[in-house]
Amino acid sequence: MQLATVVIGIGVLFGLNGCDAGCSNEISSRIESPRGTHVAVVFNRNCGATTGLNTQLSVIAKGEAVPEAPANAFIADGSLALRVRWVSESELVVAGFDGARIVKQAKLANGVAVSYE
Known part of the structure; x- marks a missing residue:
């Protein structure tokens, strides 16, 4: 019984370690900050048939790869039409996710304050 538990535990560890390997990102939009130092990137992330499509937003430095x-x-969760607008170089507002199941909603991303409407 202990051997089975150890084998299952190792299998789970290796499985979790490779979770992102089968995922792909399809970029919907890139919204540059007013002075162009950051980019808000909206994308759909697909990790295969066993998981649903989801909508994601990353804040990256200009020129940085997603x-x-x-x-x-x-x-x-789901494919959403997010509305993203820059208030200033360091402030971003996100809307358009009414009724969706939220998985992550950070208040700060890459030095940019993010608020949600």
Whole structure:
């Protein structure tokens, strides 16, 4: 019994370690900050048939590639038409996720304050 538990535990660890390997990001929009130092990137992340599509938002430095990882600012289930606007160089407002199941809603992403309406 203990051997089975150890084998299952190791399998879970290796499975979780490779979770992002089969995922792909499809960028919906890129919204540059007023002075162009940051970019808000909205994308749909698809990790295969066993998981549903979700909408994500990352705040990255201009010129930086979108990481092949979950977003640093916002994640919600489903394909959403997020509305994103910059208030200033360091403030971003996100809307358009009414009724969606929110997975992540960060207040700060890459040095930018993020608020939600």
